[in-house]
Amino acid sequence: MKPDLTIQGLRVAYGSRVVVEGLNLPPLRPGTLTALVGPNAAGKSTLLRGMAGLVPRTRGVVRLGEQDLLAMRIPDRARHLAYMPQGLPGGVALTVLETLVGALRAVPGDRPVSGAEATRRALDLLQRLQIADLALLSLDRLSGGQRQLVGLAQALVRRPDVLLLDEPTSALDLRHQLSVMDLVHRMVREEAVIGVVVLHDLGLAARFADRVVALSQGAVQADGTPEATLTPGLLAAVYGVAGRVERCSQGHLLVLPDAPLPPSV
Numbered sequence: 001m002k003p004d005l006t007i008q009g010l011r012v013a014y015g016s017r018v019v020v021e022g023l024n025l026p027p028l029r030p031g032t033l034t035a036l037v038g039p040n041a042a043g044k045s046t047l048l049r050g051m052a053g054l055v056p057r058t059r060g061v062v063r064l065g066e067q068d069l070l071a072m073r074i075p076d077r078a079r080h081l082a083y084m085p086q087g088l089p090g091g092v093a094l095t096v097l098e099t100l101v102g103a104l105r106a107v108p109g110d111r112p113v114s115g116a117e118a119t120r121r122a123l124d125l126l127q128r129l130q131i132a133d134l135a136l137l138s139l140d141r142l143s144g145g146q147r148q149l150v151g152l153a154q155a156l157v158r159r160p161d162v163l164l165l166d167e168p169t170s171a172l173d174l175r176h177q178l179s180v181m182d183l184v185h186r187m188v189r190e191e192a193v194i195g196v197v198v199l200h201d202l203g204l205a206a207r208f209a210d211r212v213v214a215l216s217q218g219a220v221q222a223d224g225t226p227e228a229t230l231t232p233g234l235l236a237a238v239y240g241v242a243g244r245v246e247r248c249s250q251g252h253l254l255v256l257p258d259a260p261l262p263p264s265v
């Protein structure tokens with residue numbers, strides 16, 4: 001059985017600026033997708049970077065089973081964990097296929113991956129993301145949404161134990177938002193991945209996540225199933241918005257923001 005991910009007493013700081021302090025979460029289980037939500041500057045990206053060991057001033061415990069991920073060397077950590085940042089770095093002249101094959105072969109798993117197998121896996125994933133037609137295009141010629149899909153493919157192609165995605169749908173059209181979240185949800189289930197995804201769209205969080213963690217000012221304000229966490233009370237307390245949470249005719253939760261609340265409420 002695959003191990004849980006445990007986060008205890010996590011502190012993430014940029015120099016003297018402490019953004020996340022003493023954060024604890026009940027174990028994140030393989031095969032589950034957790035949505036990390038909250039207002040701008042709540043610390044969602046910072047928490048993800050801290051979990052990925054990408055901020056030097058990170059303290060506390062991020063443990064996969066018995067293994068301390070933060071104590072690992074970067075190449076060892078990368079065997080277990082894949083992180084997709086909000087944007088891909090610009091000015092990359094490689095093709096989409098080359099970047100995926102490179103991502104796969106740069107982090108050797110338990111056994112070496114041949115060039116042919118890496119290419120097959122990369123093309124298979126591009127097909128699942130419905131972007132196989134981009135394989136031979138250079139990254140610097142892609143649209144914002146296409147770049148985001150390629151960034152997601154770079155994270156998924158390694159089939160990590162822990163998958164951290166920072167706003168993977170922010171640049172995508174409606175169809176791609178649904179197909180990407182559906183694919184991520186299915187991969188998490190089928191391959192027993194521990195998935196954590198930062199989302200601003202609470203409707204997507206409600207529909208695809210098993211668990212929702214709401215952050216505000218670097219601290220956890222709510223943690224539980226979408227039904228339990230996404231409530232009018234949370235909208236008011238965390239987002240400062242009066243709103244409703246209702247079910248549509250197909251049974252999906254809909255989050256309906258009505259109006260901003262006065263700052264003092």
Ligand SMILES: Nc1ncnc2c1ncn2[C@@H]1O[C@H](COP(=O)(O)OP(=O)(O)OP(=O)(O)O)[C@@H](O)[C@H]1O
Nearest residue numbers: 014017019038039040041042043044045046047198
């Ligand atoms: N490199 C950095 N150096 C110093 N402070 C930073 C840095 N990156 C982020 N911060 C600060 O950390 C806080 C949390 O930022 P973070 O990007 O984690 O928020 P977020 O919840 O992901 O926000 P958003 O929804 O707007 O993307 C903010 O106050 C931000 O100014």
